[in-house]
Ligand code: SF4
C-alpha cells in the first residue's frame with residue numbers, strides 16, 4: 733500500500749511533541765553538582781602511611797602510569813644483640829591520570845590497603861602534563877574517600893582492629909604512673 737501523503741510529517745511532529753513534554757535530563761554542571769554514587773571511581777587516593785613500596789601496583793598497572801621512587805634505610809635493632817633491619821622509604825609516588833584508564837587494578841592488588849577510590853572528579857587541566865599528580869595531592873584525596881560500610885551486626889571484629897586495640901592497651905598500661913610504694917613518713921616523736 734502506498735504511504736499516505738503527510739504521514740511522515742505527522743509522525744515526526746508526534747515525536748517532537750512527545751519529547752517537548754518530557755522532563756529534561758540535561759545536567760546543569762557546574763552550577764549544580766551531580767549526585768554521584770559514593771563509590772564512584774573519580775580519582776585514586778594514596779594512604780602513604782600504609783605503603784611499603786612493594787611496587788606491586790606499578791608492576792600490575794596495564795598503562796604503566798604509576799611512578800614510584802624510594803630508597804633503603806637501616807633501622808637499628810630494637811633490643812641489644814638484635815639484628816638491624818632495612819626498610820624502604822617512599823620518595824615519590826605519582827599517577828599520570830592522562831594515561832590512567834580507571835581499571836582499579838592497582839587498588840585491587842595493593843596488599844597493604846594504601847590505595848583507594850575517591851569520588852572526587854574535579855581535577856581537569858588545560859595542560860595534559862598537569863595531570864600527573866604527586867603523592868601530596870594523592871594524599872589530600874584520601875580525605876575525600878568515604879568511610880567503609882559498617883560491619884554486619886554480630887560480625888567478627890577485623891583482626892587489624894583487634895591488633896590496634898591490643899597495642900593501644902599495652903601502650904596505655906606502659907604509660908600509667910607507678911603506684912606510690914614509698915613508706916609513709918613516721919609521725920614526729922614516734923621513735
Ligand atoms: S586504575 Fe588502572 S590504569 Fe589507572 S593507575 Fe591504577 S592500574 Fe593503572
Ligand code: SF4
Pocket residue numbers: 782783784785786787788789790800841842843844845846847
Ligand atoms: S601496591 Fe600498595 S604498598 Fe605496594 S607500592 Fe603500591 S601502594 Fe604501595
